[in-house]
Amino acid sequence: MSGRDLRTEDAYYKMLDEAYSKLPEKRVKVESRFRVPRPQVFYQGKSRTIIMNFKEIAEYINRDPNLLRKFLSRELAAPSAPSGDRLVFLARIDEQAIENTIEYFVKRYVRCPVCGGYDTRLIRVHKFLILKCDICGAESPVPPIK
Numbered sequence: 001m002s003g004r005d006l007r008t009e010d011a012y013y014k015m016l017d018e019a020y021s022k023l024p025e026k027r028v029k030v031e032s033r034f035r036v037p038r039p040q041v042f043y044q045g046k047s048r049t050i051i052m053n054f055k056e057i058a059e060y061i062n063r064d065p066n067l068l069r070k071f072l073s074r075e076l077a078a079p080s081a082p083s084g085d086r087l088v089f090l091a092r093i094d095e096q097a098i099e100n101t102i103e104y105f106v107k108r109y110v111r112c113p114v115c116g117g118y119d120t121r122l123i124r125v126h127k128f129l130i131l132k133c134d135i136c137g138a139e140s141p142v143p144p145i146k
């Protein structure tokens, strides 16, 4: 995935957000209960960035921590290693970039693109990754995370 794709995706989701904002109130309430914990980022020396509450974030969004770790490492172009409840990047990474990338992961791999709900699961079918929504039942293919 290139940076260009990312921006296109953002524009797409922005458009979706606008469309969703015009939907009835009930759906909006579902979304407002969903608040991903803000990453607590600490720096160790010049080349270590630590997300202290990484496990908490992965649990909140109900995703495999290793999958989230791989995604962040790839998007932020930095190797990483789990360390207990924390995630350590072997690079110095801007806090805002981490927050944005987690947000992007949630938009793409947690939020149902059909109803906007967050009660979803990722299932693997052969080589494909499917985002299955427990609210509306939609099954949306999502790009694999390598």
Ligand SMILES: [Zn+2]
Residues within 6 Å of the ligand: 112, 113, 114, 115, 116, 117, 133, 134, 135, 136, 137, 138
């Ligand atoms: Zn849905």
